[in-house]
Amino acid sequence: MTVRSSSGGPDATSARVAAISVASRARSSGWLRSQSSRRLGFGYLLLAPAVLYVLLLVGVPFLFSLYLSLSDANVGDPVASFVGLENFRAALQSDVFYTSLRNSVVFTLVAAVFKGLLGTTLAFLLLQPFWGRKLVRGLVVIPFTLPISISVLSWKWMYDSQFSVINWFLSRMGLIGTYGSPDWPVWLGQPGWAIAACIIVNVWRTFPFSAIVLLAGFTSVPNEILDAARVDGTSFMQRFRHVVVPMIAPILLIGFLFDTVFTLSDLSIVYLLTQGGPANATKILPVLAYQVGIQSGALGRGAAISLFLFPLLLPLMILLLRNLKRREY
Amino acid sequence: MAAPRTHREKEIRRHLWIYGAITPYVVIAVFPIYWMVITAFKQDPDLYRMDQFPLWFHLAPTWKNFTYLFYSTNYGAWIINTMVIAAWVAVITLITAVPAGYALARLRIPGSENLGIAVFMTYLVPAIILFLPLSRVVSMFDLQDSWWSLVLVYPTVTIPFCTWLLMGFFKTVPAEMEEAARVDGCGYLGALLRVVLPVSVPGILTAVIFAFTLSMQDFLYGLAFVAPGDQKPVTVGVPTELIRGDVYYWGSLMAAALMVGLPVAIVYNFFLDRFIQGITGGVGK
Numbered sequence: 001m002t003v004r005s006s007s008g009g010p011d012a013t014s015a016r017v018a019a020i021s022v023a024s025r026a027r028s029s030g031w032l033r034s035q036s037s038r039r040l041g042f043g044y045l046l047l048a049p050a051v052l053y054v055l056l057l058v059g060v061p062f063l064f065s066l067y068l069s070l071s072d073a074n075v076g077d078p079v080a081s082f083v084g085l086e087n088f089r090a091a092l093q094s095d096v097f098y099t100s101l102r103n104s105v106v107f108t109l110v111a112a113v114f115k116g117l118l119g120t121t122l123a124f125l126l127l128q129p130f131w132g133r134k135l136v137r138g139l140v141v142i143p144f145t146l147p148i149s150i151s152v153l154s155w156k157w158m159y160d161s162q163f164s165v166i167n168w169f170l171s172r173m174g175l176i177g178t179y180g181s182p183d184w185p186v187w188l189g190q191p192g193w194a195i196a197a198c199i200i201v202n203v204w205r206t207f208p209f210s211a212i213v214l215l216a217g218f219t220s221v222p223n224e225i226l227d228a229a230r231v232d233g234t235s236f237m238q239r240f241r242h243v244v245v246p247m248i249a250p251i252l253l254i255g256f257l258f259d260t261v262f263t264l265s266d267l268s269i270v271y272l273l274t275q276g277g278p279a280n281a282t283k284i285l286p287v288l289a290y291q292v293g294i295q296s297g298a299l300g301r302g303a304a305i306s307l308f309l310f311p312l313l314l315p316l317m318i319l320l321l322r323n324l325k326r327r328e329y
Numbered sequence: 330m331a332a333p334r335t336h337r338e339k340e341i342r343r344h345l346w347i348y349g350a351i352t353p354y355v356v357i358a359v360f361p362i363y364w365m366v367i368t369a370f371k372q373d374p375d376l377y378r379m380d381q382f383p384l385w386f387h388l389a390p391t392w393k394n395f396t397y398l399f400y401s402t403n404y405g406a407w408i409i410n411t412m413v414i415a416a417w418v419a420v421i422t423l424i425t426a427v428p429a430g431y432a433l434a435r436l437r438i439p440g441s442e443n444l445g446i447a448v449f450m451t452y453l454v455p456a457i458i459l460f461l462p463l464s465r466v467v468s469m470f471d472l473q474d475s476w477w478s479l480v481l482v483y484p485t486v487t488i489p490f491c492t493w494l495l496m497g498f499f500k501t502v503p504a505e506m507e508e509a510a511r512v513d514g515c516g517y518l519g520a521l522l523r524v525v526l527p528v529s530v531p532g533i534l535t536a537v538i539f540a541f542t543l544s545m546q547d548f549l550y551g552l553a554f555v556a557p558g559d560q561k562p563v564t565v566g567v568p569t570e571l572i573r574g575d576v577y578y579w580g581s582l583m584a585a586a587l588m589v590g591l592p593v594a595i596v597y598n599f600f601l602d603r604f605i606q607g608i609t610g611g612v613g614k
Contacts, residue, residue, distance in 0.1 A: 042517045043436030050429035057485045058451045061462035130347045140358045145597035149548040149564045150590040154361040251609045265455030268548040286457040293461045303461045
């Protein structure tokens with residue numbers, strides 16, 4: 001497939017070995033250095049399309065959103081004037097903003113606890129060798145692989161006010177009365193149940209992700225290291241504490257941060273289940289930003305609200321960056 | 330019960346324990362999909378009643394919900410939109426991410442490690458921060474209200490991810506192969522085209538799959554940029570167009586969800602490990 005001399009067979013191998021040794025000798029004698037400007041030119045040429053695309057459609061829009069947040073830009077009106085920090089001030093003075101901020105934080109934290117618990121226990125189960133493990137693994141990761149706007153629909157139907165299948169089971173088990181009785185939960189219509197319903201969908205969707213990341217971490221610990229530690233006479237707990245945990249911690253942290261960034265900035269679950277209702281009980285910052293920015297057309301206001309997510313996301317991203325860099329070596 | 334004596338008995342016992350413990354997880358994970366399936370095939374009178382066991386049919390199953398989608402809604406158009414959008418996104422992603430991944434992995438560009446991480450970090454800039462300024466960009470190109478707007482913006486997600494993925498992949502291609510090719514008289518481009526790309530087909534295919542599946546995970550961009558009913562991708566059309574006012578046609582909604590969700594879930598399932606490797610920085614690389 002690569003370099004094959006016409007004679008083939010052993011000659012091909014020796015030709016390749018010769019070629020490699022020539023190449024390595026060339027490197028030491030500065031062959032590469034003489035080629036380096038051409039190599040770099042070629043490299044930058046190959047990089048340019050991707051870097052330009054990302055700069056123009058992520059970098060520039062990000063700066064543009066800073067500008068928008070300082071203007072009174074509107075969907076219908078192409079001319080915007082500078083209004084300083086007015087949009088941020090308006091957000092900070094509205095009750096719905098604080099409600100959304102609080103809901104965003106509560107949503108993310110509570111969901112993280114539950115997906116952490118479910119994910120960890122599932123990962124430990126999947127670590128055991130058993131018959132049919134691959135199939136089980138394939139089934140439990142389905143929530144994470146389904147397109148989110150599609151799976152939320154199934155939940156919306158399960159949370160139906162009258163024909164909820166969840167309530168059918170609860171009712172049959174005698175935990176709640178029948179439809180219309182005061183203890184019949186209207187999942188998406190009562191403030192407390194509504195936020196719980198949204199969190200449940202998020203946990204359902206991402207606990208397999210937690211489990212798989214954890215599994216990836218465990219399997220990345222080389223058996224030789226564990227064996228070496230075992231030969232050194234360590235106990236299971238010592239090996240777990242001093243070998244396994246330090247080795248998988250960076251992967252876990254990356255998975256956790258990755259998930260938090262997406263949970264904090266996801267609009268689809270709440271938007272499709274409740275649109276932020278009832279009475280703002282489930283309103284989170286992404287939903288508020290969408291409603292203000294697109295539905296009411298106040299681009300500037302919306303941009304300011306979505307930028308409030310940035311100070312929440314920034315520390316996570318910096319942590320992630322440091323971890324990714326460490327993992328490279 | 331007597332203590333298990335043989336190895337076989339012990340194994341059976343261990344399996345029973347594990348199956349017992351893992352069943353709740355499987356049920357929780359799969360139940361919403363089962364509920365989709367059973368709803369999609371039920372007749373309406375079978376659907377809206379609480380006096381019978383809801384997890385099975387009490388009237389004959391029906392295809393009516395599926396035919397309704399294709400005859401009376403834009404469902405067919407949404408599927409085609411989604412496929413065409415994803416195909417374009419895949420093409421744009423390959424044209425940009427394959428060379429970039431190769432350059433970062435191989436051409437010893439100063440600071441390429443940091444540059445690679447910087448590109449990947451843009452994958453983590455969430456859509457919710459970018460969608461308002463991007464809506465201006467979209468209208469600047471006069472693409473509002475057409476699915477072409479999504480062809481423009483989805484690569485902002487797929488390029489960073491696939492560049493990162495391919496960078497890891499190209500690092501696993503032995504450098505000796507290229508060096509030998511260059512000694513044989515290939516230039517840098519020749520070595521890339523004739524030696525590296527042919528052995529990188531699995532990595533490139535993986536990138537194509539992710540261009541498709543990551544495009545299908547979007548909801549916000551499609552919701553914000555595309556208003557006309559016949560221009561929507563299926564992941565936006567189903568939840569926004571099939572629900573009108575307070576009337577939910579759950580049978581056809583679940584049929585629509587099922588036909589999109591299942592194929593995506595199955596394909597993604599096979600590539601999930603690559604995805605996890607990608608985001609955790611190449612575990613087991």
